[in-house]
Amino acid sequence: MAVTRNREDTIAAFEALAIPLEKQVYHVCLNMMGNREDAEDCAQETMLKAFRGFARFEGRSKFSTWLYSIATNVCLDALRTRRDAVSLEVLQEAGWEVADEAPEAYERLEAAERRRLLKAALKELPPDFKAALTLVDLQGLPYQEAAEALELPLGTVKSRVSRARNQLLVILSRQPELFGQNPRHNGERREKR
Amino acid sequence: MNCKRCESLLDQYLDGLMEASDKAALKEHLHGCAHCRLRMQVLEDSRRINEEDEVPVSFSASWRQAIQDEEVVPMKRQTPGWTKWLAMAAALVVVVAGTWLTGNELNRISGSPVKPAGGMAGGAGYYSGLESADSAANYDMDAPAMAESAMTRSAPAPQMAAQPQETKIIRTLSIQSATRNFDADYQTIRQDLEKIGGRVENAEVRTGSNGLRTAYLTLRVPAARLDSFAEQLKGMGHLQSISESAQDVSERYYDTDARLKTQLAKMERLRALMEKAASVEELISLESAIADTQYQIDSYTGQLKGMDSQVNDATLNLTLSEMSALDTAETKAETLWDRIASGTVHMWQMLKIWAADAAVFLAAVLPVIILIAIVVIIIKAIVKRRNKK
Numbered sequence: 143m144a145v146t147r148n149r150e151d152t153i154a155a156f157e158a159l160a161i162p163l164e165k166q167v168y169h170v171c172l173n174m175m176g177n178r179e180d181a182e183d184c185a186q187e188t189m190l191k192a193f194r195g196f197a198r199f200e201g202r203s204k205f206s207t208w209l210y211s212i213a214t215n216v217c218l219d220a221l222r223t224r225r226d227a228v229s230l231e232v233l234q235e236a237g238w239e240v241a242d243e244a245p246e247a248y249e250r251l252e253a254a255e256r257r258r259l260l261k262a263a264l265k266e267l268p269p270d271f272k273a274a275l276t277l278v279d280l281q282g283l284p285y286q287e288a289a290e291a292l293e294l295p296l297g298t299v300k301s302r303v304s305r306a307r308n309q310l311l312v313i314l315s316r317q318p319e320l321f322g323q324n325p326r327h328n329g330e331r332r333e334k335r
Numbered sequence: 336m337n338c339k340r341c342e343s344l345l346d347q348y349l350d351g352l353m354e355a356s357d358k359a360a361l362k363e364h365l366h367g368c369a370h371c372r373l374r375m376q377v378l379e380d381s382r383r384i385n386e387e388d389e390v391p392v393s394f395s396a397s398w399r400q401a402i403q404d405e406e407v408v409p410m411k412r413q414t415p416g417w418t419k420w421l422a423m424a425a426a427l428v429v430v431v432a433g434t435w436l437t438g439n440e441l442n443r444i445s446g447s448p449v450k451p452a453g454g455m456a457g458g459a460g461y462y463s464g465l466e467s468a469d470s471a472a473n474y475d476m477d478a479p480a481m482a483e484s485a486m487t488r489s490a491p492a493p494q495m496a497a498q499p500q501e502t503k504i505i506r507t508l509s510i511q512s513a514t515r516n517f518d519a520d521y522q523t524i525r526q527d528l529e530k531i532g533g534r535v536e537n538a539e540v541r542t543g544s545n546g547l548r549t550a551y552l553t554l555r556v557p558a559a560r561l562d563s564f565a566e567q568l569k570g571m572g573h574l575q576s577i578s579e580s581a582q583d584v585s586e587r588y589y590d591t592d593a594r595l596k597t598q599l600a601k602m603e604r605l606r607a608l609m610e611k612a613a614s615v616e617e618l619i620s621l622e623s624a625i626a627d628t629q630y631q632i633d634s635y636t637g638q639l640k641g642m643d644s645q646v647n648d649a650t651l652n653l654t655l656s657e658m659s660a661l662d663t664a665e666t667k668a669e670t671l672w673d674r675i676a677s678g679t680v681h682m683w684q685m686l687k688i689w690a691a692d693a694a695v696f697l698a699a700v701l702p703v704i705i706l707i708a709i710v711v712i713i714i715k716a717i718v719k720r721r722n723k724k
Contacts, residue, residue: 153402169385182394187597189398249376256380279381310377
């Protein structure tokens with residue numbers, strides 16, 4: 143990390159690195175928290191923490207990995223301590239609920255519809271699995287980088303991603319509207335497993 | 336191709352890293368296997384899950400503002416790893432040597448009635464040892480800080496609150512001291528404490544079975560004045576022991592601070608939403624969210640205040656025991672003449688005590704002696720009369 147001498151330099155250096163990543167940070171928080179309000183809180187906390195720790199950032203890992211690491215930790219903390227309060231989700235996130243309209247098979251649903259189902263399913267994953275899946279499958283990080291961000295051994299991340307994927311499939315398959323009416327899918331799945 | 340093999344190839348397929356032959360086999364499997372098709376579809380969707388999720392403008396604006404509001408401490412030069420270890424090793428050596436010297440000093444005090452001249456050197460070594468340990472424990476990240484004086488290390492209270500990156504340390508000092516001028520020293524301590532803006536949190540004076548008093552004081556001393564105040568106490572009476580602990584609460588402090596800021600920002604957003612609320616349901620939900628946020632804000636504010644108070648005012652546990660006039664442990668270096676005079680006085684005092692003790696003993700046994708004497712006299716008289724016959 144380049145040594146900068148004054149306030150403006152520090153802010154400028156941080157912004158130069160962080161602004162291109164703010165979208166990713168927000169998306170990580172959104173996928174982890176499951177609603178925009180909490181996501182914004184966590185993303186904000188991530189940026190502030192990153193800025194405060196910026197002086198200690200030694201460049202051992204990529205800046206993005208470091209930022210992802212802070213973001214996932216902030217979200218995991220928030221998920222652990224989240225109180226069961228009335229969330230703004232009620233007001234603002236109605237569109238996130240699984241739609242009630244007549245379903246089709248997941249594959250044939252419109253992409254936007256599938257994403258909504260996927261987001262709903264994500265909420266059911268345990269936080270640790272969700273963190274691994276968020277970084278690898280949703281953010282597209284290589285396993286190695288995700289392992290660095292999560293400060294976990296590579297094997298652990300791989301196994302968590304794999305188990306999270308399987309759980310997602312189970313949750314999505316459970317949607318009776320999608321799969322209950324299609325015996326071909328159910329039958330084939332059991333047979334192949 | 337089976338499902339397991341297919342699963343392991345999906346990542347490569349989606350990343351476009353797959354061999355043509357594998358690709359054909361995979362496609363064939365996917366065509367016939369609904370489960371794997373679903374798996375691939377989910378993976379593809381996962382990559383695009385946030386396609387429609389725009390970054391809220393409020394987030395982009397508020398974090399930029401938040402870092403502008405932060406007071407930036409210029410980036411510190413990173414101390415190389417080995418320097419830290421060297422500093423810690425040096426501190427350890429000083430602590431061990433200082434403790435050893437003091438141990439000797441304390442042994443000398445308890446072992447001989449008159450403390451040899453130069454004994455304070457051990458005490459001074461012990462004290463400086465403590466300070467080095469403190470520096471190493473808390474400032475090892477920041478080598479230049481170790482060179483700073485004790486006074487400048489602990490910044491005064493109002494400044495601490497204004498410098499977010501400052502190390503937050505809760506210091507606790509314990510001092511045991513003995514004095515012959517108990518009343519005078521006790522008063523002086525309280526007056527001096529008041530002068531430097533400290534306060535007595537708890538004070539208890541007990542009188543022991545020997546008639547000597549001991550004061551147990553818990554004092555809150557402004558952190559910036561702790562070292563100078565401790566020096567002052569050291570010069571008063573006879574220092575028996577001193578220990579210090581320093582708890583670094585920086586991480587907890589700044590985490591709490593960050594959470595508080597987040598909650599404050601959330602509160603602003605909630606209030607803005609409140610103004611736009613259209614239905615009763617919305618109003619009720621928002622009221623509840625605001626109450627919840629306010630609770631968090633109050634809780635974090637309370638925690639910060641508590642930590643601030645402990646950081647700004649160090650705790651000093653002082654035990655001040657009264658020494659009897661006979662106790663010759665001295666706080667100052669003595670000349671040979673002083674020692675002879677002191678020894679003579681001591682001898683006379685011992686003699687007086689012995690004489691007094693002897694007098695008490697005699698008084699106690701006198702009736703018995705008289706009784707025995709009477710019996711002896713009577714027996715002797717009887718024996719004499721018989722002999723005469």
